[in-house]
Amino acid sequence: MSTNKEYLQTERDKEWRAELRKKMPAKDRTAKVRTRMPELDPFVRIQYQDREVNTGLTGQQAQVEASRCLDCINPTCIDGCPVSINIPKFVKYIELGNFLEAAKTLKETSALPAVCGRVCPQEKQCEATCFYTVKLKKDPVAIGHLERFAADYERESGSMSVPEVAPANGKKVAAIGSGPASLSFAGDMVKFGYDVTVFEALHEIGGVLKYGIPEFRLPNKIVDVELDNLQKMGVKFVRNFIVGKTASFEDLKSEGFEAFFVASGAGLPRFMNIPGENYNGILSSNEYLTRVNLMNAASEQFDTPVIKGKNVAVIGGGNTAMDSVRTAKRLGAERAMIIYRRSREEMPARVEEVHHAEEEGIEFMNLANPIEYFADEKGMVNRMRIQRMTLGEPDSSGRRRPIVLEGSEYDIPVDLVIVAVGVSPNPLIPSEVKELKVSKWGTIEVNEETMQSSIPELFAGGDIVRGGATVILAMGDGRKAAASMDQYLQEKMKK
Amino acid sequence: MNQIIDKVLFSEKVAKFVVDAPRIAKSRKPGHFVILRVDEKGERIPLTIAGADPVKGTIDLVVQKMGVSSTKLFDLNVGDFILDLVGPLGKATHIHNTGTILACGGGVGVAPMLPIVEAFKKAGNRVISILAARNKELIILEDEIRKWSDEVIIMTDDGSYGTKGLVTTGAEMVIQREKVNECIAIGPAVMMKFTSLLTKKYEIPTQASLNAIMVDGTGMCGACRVSVGGRTLFTCIDGPEFDAHQIDFNELIVRLGGYAAEEKLANERFLSSN
Ligand SMILES: Cc1cc2nc3c(=O)[nH]c(=O)nc-3n(C[C@H](O)[C@H](O)[C@H](O)COP(=O)(O)OP(=O)(O)OC[C@H]3O[C@@H](n4cnc5c(N)ncnc54)[C@H](O)[C@@H]3O)c2cc1C
Ligand SMILES: Cc1cc2nc3c(=O)[nH]c(=O)nc-3n(C[C@H](O)[C@H](O)[C@H](O)COP(=O)(O)OP(=O)(O)OC[C@H]3O[C@@H](n4cnc5c(N)ncnc54)[C@H](O)[C@@H]3O)c2cc1C
Ligand code: SF4
Ligand code: FES
Numbered sequence: 001m002s003t004n005k006e007y008l009q010t011e012r013d014k015e016w017r018a019e020l021r022k023k024m025p026a027k028d029r030t031a032k033v034r035t036r037m038p039e040l041d042p043f044v045r046i047q048y049q050d051r052e053v054n055t056g057l058t059g060q061q062a063q064v065e066a067s068r069c070l071d072c073i074n075p076t077c078i079d080g081c082p083v084s085i086n087i088p089k090f091v092k093y094i095e096l097g098n099f100l101e102a103a104k105t106l107k108e109t110s111a112l113p114a115v116c117g118r119v120c121p122q123e124k125q126c127e128a129t130c131f132y133t134v135k136l137k138k139d140p141v142a143i144g145h146l147e148r149f150a151a152d153y154e155r156e157s158g159s160m161s162v163p164e165v166a167p168a169n170g171k172k173v174a175a176i177g178s179g180p181a182s183l184s185f186a187g188d189m190v191k192f193g194y195d196v197t198v199f200e201a202l203h204e205i206g207g208v209l210k211y212g213i214p215e216f217r218l219p220n221k222i223v224d225v226e227l228d229n230l231q232k233m234g235v236k237f238v239r240n241f242i243v244g245k246t247a248s249f250e251d252l253k254s255e256g257f258e259a260f261f262v263a264s265g266a267g268l269p270r271f272m273n274i275p276g277e278n279y280n281g282i283l284s285s286n287e288y289l290t291r292v293n294l295m296n297a298a299s300e301q302f303d304t305p306v307i308k309g310k311n312v313a314v315i316g317g318g319n320t321a322m323d324s325v326r327t328a329k330r331l332g333a334e335r336a337m338i339i340y341r342r343s344r345e346e347m348p349a350r351v352e353e354v355h356h357a358e359e360e361g362i363e364f365m366n367l368a369n370p371i372e373y374f375a376d377e378k379g380m381v382n383r384m385r386i387q388r389m390t391l392g393e394p395d396s397s398g399r400r401r402p403i404v405l406e407g408s409e410y411d412i413p414v415d416l417v418i419v420a421v422g423v424s425p426n427p428l429i430p431s432e433v434k435e436l437k438v439s440k441w442g443t444i445e446v447n448e449e450t451m452q453s454s455i456p457e458l459f460a461g462g463d464i465v466r467g468g469a470t471v472i473l474a475m476g477d478g479r480k481a482a483a484s485m486d487q488y489l490q491e492k493m494k495k
Numbered sequence: 496m497n498q499i500i501d502k503v504l505f506s507e508k509v510a511k512f513v514v515d516a517p518r519i520a521k522s523r524k525p526g527h528f529v530i531l532r533v534d535e536k537g538e539r540i541p542l543t544i545a546g547a548d549p550v551k552g553t554i555d556l557v558v559q560k561m562g563v564s565s566t567k568l569f570d571l572n573v574g575d576f577i578l579d580l581v582g583p584l585g586k587a588t589h590i591h592n593t594g595t596i597l598a599c600g601g602g603v604g605v606a607p608m609l610p611i612v613e614a615f616k617k618a619g620n621r622v623i624s625i626l627a628a629r630n631k632e633l634i635i636l637e638d639e640i641r642k643w644s645d646e647v648i649i650m651t652d653d654g655s656y657g658t659k660g661l662v663t664t665g666a667e668m669v670i671q672r673e674k675v676n677e678c679i680a681i682g683p684a685v686m687m688k689f690t691s692l693l694t695k696k697y698e699i700p701t702q703a704s705l706n707a708i709m710v711d712g713t714g715m716c717g718a719c720r721v722s723v724g725g726r727t728l729f730t731c732i733d734g735p736e737f738d739a740h741q742i743d744f745n746e747l748i749v750r751l752g753g754y755a756a757e758e759k760l761a762n763e764r765f766l767s768s769n
Contacts, residue, residue, distance in 0.1 A: 201713050203532060203539075203579040240581040242713065246518050267715040271727060278720060278727065278746055280753035287716035295538070295710070300764065303538040303563050304710075305757030379749035427714065427732070 004084060011089050012071065020092055021071050030132075034139035035065040042359040049298055049330045050215040053356055054118070054148075059099065062149040066095035069141045072131050077143060080129035083476045085109045087126055087143055094146055103154035106147060107163075111184035111475050114155060114222050117148025119213060119319075120472050123351045155225055162232050166193035171489060172256045174199060176243045176429065179207020180471045181263035181462030183226065184478035186235045192486050197236045197257075199243050201428075204294060207265055209471070211294040212286070214323050216330070217353070244432030249458075259457045259489060261481050262444060263474065266463035268424040272315070276373030277419070281307055281381035285316070285324045285420035298331055309416025311335045313384060315370055316420035317347035318468075322354065324418045325362050333416075336362050341369040341389050341402040367391070367402070371409065373417065384414050423468045433458075443467055450484035451477055459485050497531075497580045500553055502573050505635040508560040509603060510569055511545070517552030519544070519582045525590065525610035526704070526736055529556070529582030530712040533571070537578065538564040541709045541731070543607030544583060545636075557606030557635065562758050563765045584712045585735045588702070592619040594676035597669055597699070598644075599625045599662050599690050601682020605636050607704055608681045609643075616643040623648070623675075625665045627686070631656035662686055663693050670697050677701070680739060684751060688744035695740045703739035705730050708753060722746050 011017070038055045039045075045053055057065065069091045077087045086105055093102035106113040122144035127133060130140035154160050171194050175182040178200040189196045204210045209223045231237065243252070249260065269284035271277055288306070291297040297306035312328040314321050317340035329336040338357070340347065343366050347354060358364070367389045374383040388408035391400035425442040437445045437454035444453055444460040451459045461477025463469055501513035519529065528543045546555035560569045571577070588611050596615045600608040605626055616622045622643060627650040628634045634649060634656055641647050648665045649657025658665065662682070669675060670693075678701040680690040687703040694701040707719040707730040719730035724741035728734065 201581065202711065203581070240579050241518075242581060242584075245583055246522060246581070248522070251522075267713070269715070269717045271717065271720075273727065278722060278750065280750060284717040287710060287718050290710055290716055296536075302536045303567075303761060303765075305754045305761060307754070307757070378752065 004078075008075065008078070008086065011086065012073070016096065017071060017089075017092055020096060024067060026070055029068050029070055030136060030138070032064065032068050034068070034142055035061050035145070037142070037145050039356075042361070045216065046329050046360050048216070049292065049327065050219075052219055053216050054145075056152055057145055057149045059097075059153070062094050062099075062146055063097060065142050066091045066146060068132075069095070070131060076134060077126040077130045077141070080126040082125065082470075082472050083109050083479070085126075085147075090150060091141065091143070091146055094150060099150055099153040100157065100159060102146075102150035104161075106150060110472070111187050111479065112180060112226055112471075113147050114151035114226070115180065115209060115218060116472050116475070117144055117146075117151055118218050118222075119350075119470075120144055121350045121470065125472075155222070160225070160229070162229055163187075163191055165191055165233050168195065168234075169193040171195060171258055172197070173259045173261070173485065173489075174243070174252060174257045175261045175263060177201075177207060177263040177265055177462070177464075178205040178237065179263055179265050179462060179474060180209060181474035181478040182207070182261065183230065184475040185261045185263065185461070185482045186478075187230055187233070188479055188482035189486070190230070190233045190235050192482070194486075195236075196234070197238060199238050199241045201240070201242045202294065203239050205237050205239065211290045212320070212323070214289065214293055214327055216326065217323065242428065244428050249433060258492075259459065259485050261478070261485065262429050262453070262458060262460040262464060263462040263478065264426040264429050264464045266423040266466075266468045267426045269419070270422045270424055271419055272370070272421060274371055274373070276375065276381070279373055279375040279381045280379050281309070281375075281415060282373060282417040282419065285314070285320045285418050286423070288324055288418045289320070289327065292327055292331070306331070307416050308332050309414070311337075311412075311414045312416045312418065313337050313339050313370070313412070313414045314418045314420055315339050316422070317342065317349060317366075318420060318422075319349045319353060320423075321418075321420035322349045322357050324420055326353075326357055326360060328416065328418070329360055329362060337365055338362060339365045339368050339370060339386065341367065342399060343367055343391060346399045369402070369404075370417075374411075381414060381417055383411050384417060385409055385411050423463075425464050425467060429464070441467060449480075450488075451481035452484060452488070456488070496576045496578060499571055499573055499575050499577065500551075502571075505557070506632045508569075509633070509635050510558060511606075512556045512558065512568070512571070513553045514556060514577065514580065515552060516554045516580060516582075519580075520547040520549045520552050520554050523547050523554065523583035524587035525614040526585060526588030526607075527583035528585050528607070528712075528735065529554070529580055530584060530709065531568070531577050531581075532579040533564065533567045534578050537567060539579075539710060539712065540564045540568075541584070541706075541712055543704075545606040545609050557603060559603035562762050566765070581712070584731060586733070588614065588736055590614045590618050595621040595623065595674060597623050597625070597666060597675045597678045599627070599666055599678065599680045599682070599686075600640075601627045601662055601686035602629075602633055603635070604682030604686070604704075605634075605640065608679065609636055609639055611679060611681075612640060613643040621645050623669055625650060625662055625669070626657075627651070627662035627665070627682070629653065661689070663689050666690060666693055670694075670699065675699050678739075679704075684744060684748045687739065688748070691739035691742065691744065701739040702736045703742060704736045705734055705742070705747060706751070707731075707735075707747065708751060721750075
């Protein structure tokens, strides 16, 4: 975003920033090593499903880490951020010790910094394009950890500000789904003065943040604080309501809703369609994580069951696979294995999660692919057949294509298999709204600038538009959609 | 939160609940179901919408006591609330005028069959219903089914009511007697399997409504997957009704036992804590 350049420059020229830069010579800054995130001991943490692994930087650690940042004239880190957070500004506020201002800076652009600081793949985004990574070939400034620090500090300080809301304009809009895309959309729209209702199919608000990502990576209480805030600002949440089923778009229009933001996610789990995949004890990562995270199945106090496997194989190499395998470990697996058809380098999961998984004793069987499952007389899986792979030429995604090594099959004993090979767009809305234009993958087609779909009053964003993507992209979409829906409704009013 | 407006006991193990759910009462169609969670600790369980009153804003649910979750619901009374209730889910039954319909309901499966029988009758079909259960006690909704059927045949395993024998005995008798254009089978998986085998022999198109294990009911988890014609489908969004002749019933039966060990433990804990 080049229009941003001037603003960044003005901010950088402010006196406090200039002074701070002078306080320490650049070579002293670059001489420092990256501060390590304090974390729970692996042997301790694998005994708890609900203890966060990263315990967070102290104020002092955060200030030291922030002082590494060179406050570059051309802050390339921002180019790596999907929503262009003013990174040096918030980092320098931390160095200065003004943590609340740092949090405020984050909130200028990001609706949920405490979440993003924890789950963004920083190593592929801001930290990948940081001056340290690119030019100095050193560890980047720990932007993600600092983001989390500032947001946590604000929350724990009790001085979390509820943003100001424009006077009510009496116009009703709806968000469908309650994941990060909807939450950021709702936050912006309510600020503009709209009457916003978020409809959620499940009995909990939060989308993947609640049912998918486990407590040990993203505690529910962090999401709940954000939800509380939205509620205080006037956003209404309706659970157990499936738009398109419980009520149609037409019903909602007749109740006064003037525009809709569809953020129904990519919830449909994919399977591999290999022999034996429907045996008991083989489930999607969505089912496994939903049982544990949404239904509390690991606790005896709750009625929903979950299989506590001893030899657990998780198929896939993304965040969902890491979350599943680490959950299995915490639920008592003796052997918790990742089975991934490419090599570690191609793994789409956040690097930190892979690293944490290794510390926790997860076994990685890379360059391996399941081809068949076998079961006992009761239909319970007890063995799987794996084929070895090797890497060939890069494919369309730029990653090297896995090729089968003929005659390399071997069997391993398993009593729980979790399939985490990807998700497809939620088909509910596209199948209920026939006129809606969708791609051949089932994603809703929108104008990338405005997030408007082929139906003018219907906007869409997040995973339902992108396929399985990221929290920050979903949030960015929500904000974009809010801005253009606001414009759309204002223009409509003028007519 | 949805309040229970009325409760009617059909037997010691089967009860009908009339539940306040105005939105669902309006939008539901025959064949649809809901997912509910009785309390904070509860499971999400699927139940068919056995009827609805869009004016009063209520839906009917008929539940049979099986394990922990169905018992928790069964034990609720008029005035109590169900914590979470979402629907209508699934695809509605394809109702059309085809001639003669043979509707086979086993046990509590008669409840989901009721709105379907009603709709087929209203669409102008001749409807023959067979109600089957282990004994007289377990025959439910007989009067309601009679209202929408040209003929009702009762079958009990022990002969304590109607004719002694299985649902298939009654069905075969009808098929040999007259032309049946379509058949519906709803009940325990084993009952549907054998009904399907029978109608396949006579080449009568048959729909079965499956009771797969579910979690979310919105297509998100795949717990409810079934093999139909060699393809894996999700009962909650692609069903719950499928072409019975294409369904892998043996797989369904195995999958229904997927959490048997955990359910048994939970039930023992539940019983000892009450
Ligand atoms: C296990 C797991 C781990 C992940 N880890 C990371 C990570 O570390 N970092 C990262 O950036 N991303 C991660 N992701 C991806 C990220 O969570 C998603 O990209 C993001 O949540 C998408 O947000 P969304 O708002 O589009 O939809 P979602 O969060 O998917 O929410 C959609 C919601 O809509 C509801 N819904 C659907 N249809 C309807 C309807 N018709 N009516 C009402 N409600 C409806 C659904 O029930 C759901 O709650 C992970 C995903 C998973 C599954
Ligand atoms: C689309 C659909 C519609 C349904 N409609 C009705 C209905 O109208 N009325 C009704 O009483 N039940 C209905 N069921 C079945 C009902 O959901 C189950 O009986 C209930 O979930 C059992 O839960 P539980 O905890 O009480 O028993 P559990 O402890 O889970 O199970 C007790 C016993 O029941 C068996 N069982 C578990 N789940 C099912 C199942 N889904 N179907 C059959 N047996 C099962 C177990 O193997 C075990 O032996 C329906 C199921 C589906 C999928
Ligand atoms: S590129 Fe790195 S060093 Fe430069 S401003 Fe951004 S975070 Fe600081
Ligand atoms: S119940 Fe989860 S996909 Fe059908």
